[in-house]
Amino acid sequence: MAVSPGNIRKKALKAAFPYTIPVLTGFFVLGLAFGILISSKGYGFFWPTLVSIVVYAGSMQFVAVGMMAGGLEPLSIILMTLMVNARHLFYGLSMLEKYRGTGWMKPYLIFGLCDETYSILCTTEPAEGVDKNWFRFFVTLLNQIYWVVGSTVGGFIGMVIPFNTTGIDFALTALFIVIFLTQWQNVKGRPSALIGIFCAFLCRLIFGPDGFLIPAMLCILLTMTVLRQPLEKRYNRP
Amino acid sequence: MTTITMSTGESLIFFGLIAAVTMFTRFLPFLLFPENKKTPKYVEYLGLVLPYAIIGMLVVYCLKNATPLAYPFALPELISVVSIGLLQKWRNNMLLSIGGGTLLYMVLVQAVFV
Incomplete structure (x- = not known):
């Protein structure tokens, strides 16, 4: 029986979505916090959306907001990004095998390998009959969509409602603690x-x-x- | 209120740099160990054990500015972290744990330990 490419995709999307539900909630809150925070610094409108699409590294985005007050200091920006994101090297190392032979998806799978996508994909294999590559692709894509939507909504909330954002970056701490507790099991x-x-x-x-x-x-x-x-x-x- | 110290162009370069370096950290392992080469055993071992250690490190990193020896004696952090642990144990719901913990921390630093 021939299986159409459309069916393979639909099946993989259906299999991927449930795994991303915890991230949906976590990323929405965290993205919201980021959007509110960055728009409180005068970067409303397209900024939260743009940054969340092209940078897509939660902790670094929060750190970046803190660094904006220091102005454009290329060397310290590069070093800080390297330090905060060096853990990605380790994620990459443990996904080398799984991302073998993923073809055209590979660049996006690597680009979107954030903490949460990593924590899902390093432990999860899709059920029998589900295309592994499309499954990984959808987990990665859905997670980024949650993050971008949360940031965008947060940006508008931050522009409309003046907010005392002191302490809102604790959302990131909370996220890591929750991931830590999950791993601890x-x-x-x-x-x-x-x-x-x-x-x-x-x-x-x-x-x-x-x-x-x-x-x-x-x-x-x-x-x-x-x-x-x-x-x-x-x-x-x- | 903080004011913008960078122009739009400078801001674009600012975030462009961050995006480029972030991509560099994500792509480097795949460039160093391409598909046609066997990954060294030592690297495979690191891939296995490091994720746990890194999350532990990130928790410490997030709490790096807490001041246990001076007011407020790291109490906002301590209370919030314990609450997150309890919420997580109680409901095992990420939204509740993260949202609840963050709101609690905001109230603590904005209204209680001023």
């Missing part, structure tokens, strides 16, 4: 999670709040390398 990952917290905390104490991300990442890499044997054993246990 997987017993295999707990040592890694603790290593991450410990290294970051240690480096925050030593290097202060503004320059500790890179040392923290190096510290994590070093610890993971030293503890490779026991950790690998733990992961490969059935």
